[in-house]
Amino acid sequence: MSVAASPAPAPTGGEARAARTERLRLLLRAPTVVGGVLVLAFWVFCAVFPGLVARHDPIFDNQFPTSLPPEWAFPFGTDTNGRDILSRVLAGSRSILVIAPAATLIGTVLGTTLGLVTGYFRGVVDDGVSRLVDAVLALPLIVTAILIVTAVGSSGRWVVTLTIGLIFAPIISRTVRAAVLAETELDYVEAARLRGERGGYIMFSEILPNVFPLVVVEFTVRLGYAIFAVASLTFIGFGVPPPSPDWAAQINQYWTLIDPYWWMTLFPALAIASLVIAANLVSDGVREVYER
């Protein structure tokens, strides 16, 4: 790709807008990004209007004969509770599309703040927090999440959202910190210090706008991981509880019956796959456009 939206050190309002338009134009030119956006839009539409897309009720038991393999009337078959799986798959995007962005947002806000503070003040604060971050990162996300959920004593949507947000915070802070360290070397930060501005102002009004593209990239990348984490936690039974039509919750309920009732597991699994691939195509496109 040829023309770059060059991020000037201190863009004026007009330049910043031009850069944004340019980025959007570049984004929409990549077919993979457009494909990803379309798939995401489809699942968001399903999450907002489940009643419009699902022909049958996704939750009530025994509406139909149980465990029918896919046929004309039930393209995805029915489950052991006598529900239409197509309707459940179409209605199943809602939980993950609320929990994953919410968790990522919590993680991004906390992590960015932490990254600004440690990168700006350095010294003891930075060393201490960095070691803590190291320690948290020594555990796989899913293991930390299991520990927290078990210790809290209850799972469910809220606990999962907060848990994943909290675990993301140190990871995001590390990326932001590195960028802030580089920014504090620049003249405009020194100038603000000499003007006698306070640390809080310098961090949030001077440095933050300059590292913001990085925060956006980090958000989209983490969003992919959040979908991964929410689905995995729900699959092992520590996330969204049944009878929610959430895809991973369906898999959690039916995967032990995969032989011979494969359709109860395969279709929700394919739905997760489509969401994950779409989210990644988009985040990869965003990263490519912002990091040039």
Next chain:
Amino acid sequence: MIRFLLKRLGLALVTLVLLSAIVFGISTILPGNVGRAVLGPFATQESVDALNEELGTDRPVLTQYAEWAGGLLRGDLGVSLTKQVPAWDLLSPALVNSFKLALVAFLICVPLSILGGVIAGLRYGRLTDKSLTIAGISLAAMPEFVTGIVLILVFGIWFRWLPVTAQAEEGANALTQAKYLLLPALTLTLVLFGYIARITRAGVIEALESDYTRTAYLKGLPSNVVVRRHVLRNALPPTIAVVAVQVGYLVGGLVAVELLFNYQGIGLLVYEAARQKDLPLLTAGVLVIGVVYLVVTLIADILYAALNPRIRLGSAE
């Protein structure tokens, strides 16, 4: 090199102490009442109190931590609540199983990923590169259980080529065990391919653009020699570091895969401990997973430094 080693070792120890404090902190402080959390809302107050006393959770947190950490230093990881045996007796066989799975996964995954990364790097920007990269990142972002379910369906149920559980019978020979491990290992291969191939690809591209590669071409070396002697030698050290770090993920991060394939690794053990609210076993398991990760990254750093003369011969930084 010695200074680098000492510094790195010191950092690992500090991280380990903090890790133990975090793990212990989460397991103790959050619930407020461990006995209630373990026994559930319908247990009588007496039984809750009795359990709290047995576990020692009615004492101040710092005393508890000191005692627990003291036990750790003596190699005592605590006693499982549900099984009433030392946690280590349950953890060590699970750890061995996890390493076995990691080994089989690596034997398949690493050569494939490096090959994929080198091919993508050499064909940078072309269709081969783009397809490999997109397939790689999509598979890497896929939750393991989704990949695993598709593989189980295709190879285990529709074609019936491979066993769908990973646990071979007791006393099975190595070959049979490997056959049982094939499906979960393939699942992990698909997940890891993207990570490893991406790093190799980046290394290859960087090396290809460098002056020494240009010089090598200009002095008339044939391209396969340039690739072998100049490009690969510079592209591989970062890959090795990434591969080593993935061991940390393979040992412990595989809760979903081990559950899906019913494989008695440390991930499944941690999952079961959490299900049964066996907090001592859970905290011990989580800590062991963290220690494995720290040790593995330590080895990876040292390996990377040993392969990279700029660090090997340079200062402690």
